[in-house]
Amino acid sequence: MNACILIRVLPGKAAAALEAVKKIPEVKRAHFVLGRYDIVAFTEAPTFEALSSLSSKINAIKELKSTETLIEG
Numbered sequence: 001m002n003a004c005i006l007i008r009v010l011p012g013k014a015a016a017a018l019e020a021v022k023k024i025p026e027v028k029r030a031h032f033v034l035g036r037y038d039i040v041a042f043t044e045a046p047t048f049e050a051l052s053s054l055s056s057k058i059n060a061i062k063e064l065k066s067t068e069t070l071i072e073g
Contacts, residue, residue, distance in 0.1 A: 001051050002072040005058060007039040013063035014038050020061045026054045037068075 009017045014032065021030045021041050030041040041058070045051040048071075055069050 001045050001048060003043045003045070003051055003054075004070045004072070005041040005043060005055065006037040006068040006070065007041060007058070008036070008065040008067070009038040010063055010065050017061060017063035020063065021058060024054070024057060026050075027058075 007017065007021065018030060018032065018039055021027055021039060026043050026045055027041050028044055030039055032038065033040050043051070043054060045054050051069070051071065055067065058064070059067055
């Protein structure tokens with residue numbers, strides 16, 4: 001199951017947030033973006049439950065403000 005996770009970061013914390021996101025094995029690519037979100041992460045998980053767990057893991061990163069997960073169908 002592939003998903004794109006859109007991430008908003010606390011001010012001044014973008015670099016640390018990107019590095020933390022990239023360390024998660026299910027994150028295949030992550031990049032800075034311009035606009036409403038600061039980072040986009042492309043992820044892979046075997047099941048919806050695993051994707052939900054991954055989303056929780058990413059949301060636990062202290063530099064993050066919020067996320068939105070877009071699941072590829």
